Amino acid sequence: ELASQEGVAAIHDLHVWTLTSGLDAAAAHVFIDDDADLRSVLTGLHTTLAERYQVVHATIQIEPPGFVHPTTSI
Numbered sequence: 001e002l003a004s005q006e007g008v009a010a011i012h013d014l015h016v017w018t019l020t021s022g023l024d025a026a027a028a029h030v031f032i033d034d035d036a037d038l039r040s041v042l043t044g045l046h047t048t049l050a051e052r053y054q055v056v057h058a059t060i061q062i063e064p065p066g067f068v069h070p071t072t073s074i
Contacts, residue, residue: 008031
């Protein structure tokens with residue numbers, strides 16, 4: 001449902017967990033389309049998480065087209 005929102009090209013590293021009873025959290029990396037409106041995309045994602053899934057604590061990392069994660073070795 002999140003990936004199908006206008007302006008969203010793809011979602012990866014989506015994590016949802018419970019912090020404590022009744023408090024769920026989410027984090028996601030979101031690739032956006034070239035012509036996407038950042039505010040609209042963020043508002044839509046946060047609204048969907050809150051209204052549909054009752055997740056009000058969410059961290060969304062927006063990634064522009066062409067962004068590549070650097071390879072990290074530990």
